[in-house]
Amino acid sequence: MKIATYNVNGINSRLPVLLRWLEETAPDVVCLQELKAPQEKFPFQSLHDAGYSALWQGQKSWNGVAILSRNTSIQEVCRLLPGDAEDLQSRYLEAQVQGIRVGCLYLPNGNPAPGPKFDYKLAWLERFQVYAANLLKSELPVILAGDYNIIPTETDVYKPERWLSDALFRSESRQAFQTLLNQGWTDALRKLYPQERLYTYWDYFRDAYRRNAGLRIDHLLISPSLAGRLIAGGVDYPVRGWEKTSDHAPVWVELADV
C-alpha cells in the first residue's frame, strides 16, 4: 500500500493539482497539510468523486490538516496534539486507516528564531516527542507523516551555511528530529536513499525549483513493524513543476501487504 504526505499550501486553490496527482499516482492514504481553509470550506465532494474518503481539521486562513483514504473508511483518533489544552491550532490529526495508525502533522515553522514563534515550535516538538514515544510503546503499526519544518542534516539542504540560524535548521530543531529517530522511528526516505540529495520543498522565489535549490522538510516516520515492510518510496518531483502548484512536492512510501 502507498502512503503519501503533501503540503498543498491552500487546498482550494490547489484542487486541480491535487486531483490530477491523486488520479495519476493513486495513493491509498494521503496526509495533507496547510489546507488554509475553514472546516466548512473543505472540498470533500470533489475528493469523494475522485474515490477518497476524508477526515479533516480546518482552520481559517492558516494551518489545517487532512487524511484521505482511497475507497475505505477512516476511524478518527484525535484532532489535536495532546499536551496543551490552550493550543488549538490545526496541526495534528490522527486516524486508524486501512490497518495502520496514521498521524498527520504540520509542525510550526518557528521563524524568526529566536523568539516566541521558535519557542512555540520547540514546545510543540517536546509534546510531540512525548506523544510519539507513547505510540511506539503501543507497538501498533504507526506512520507519522507530514511537514516537519525541519531540515534533518546538511545533506537535506542545497546550501547549509545559508540556513544555520533558520528555525528549520537550527541545532535545537535538528536535535529534536534526531531524538525521534533515537526513540526508534525510521526516516523512511533516508532509509531508502542513504546518500542521495532529496528535496521536498522549493521556494517560489528565484527560480528555486529549476535550480533545484530545495529543502527536505516533509518526512514519513515509521514505527519498527512498518520499517520491516518498507519496499519503496520517493518524491513526486514533477508535481512541483505543474501550473498553480504548491511549493512542496508529494512524498510517498510503499509498504508490503501483511
Place this chain on the structure above:
DNA sequence: ATGACCTAAACATTAGGA
C-alpha cells in the same frame, strides 16, 4: 544582505510562509 513569490483575508495592504 536583500528581495524575490504565493496564499487567504485584514481586502489592495497585511500576515504568514520557509
